[in-house]
Amino acid sequence: MEAAVALLVVTALVVVLLKWGGRPHTEVRLHGGEAVVRRGTPPRALVHDLADIAKSTPQGEGRVLLSGAGSKVHIDIDGLDEGLAQRVRNVVRMHQERIR
DSSP: OHHHHHHHHHHHHHHHHHHHHTSOSEEEEEETTEEEEEESOOOHHHHHHHHHHHHHOTTOOEEEEEESOGGGOEEEEESOOHHHHHHHHHHHHHHGGGOO
């Protein structure tokens, strides 16, 4: 009985850690020609380059979510057209080694 409870606790802990580990650690909103960091501490150069993208299309609005680190950065982009989304992906890939 005690072994079953211990197994249940360990399983629940693993599930929680996996779910928490996949959560985006950085959120940047692009709107009104600005890039605003909502969560996390991305590299300044990345924020500067995202701000340049936002300035080029001040009417565009969207958000960029980053999870992972280094070469394993996962990028989720909501609300931007495909052209802007590709520019954002290119910029993030340029800075990916400095993203933690």
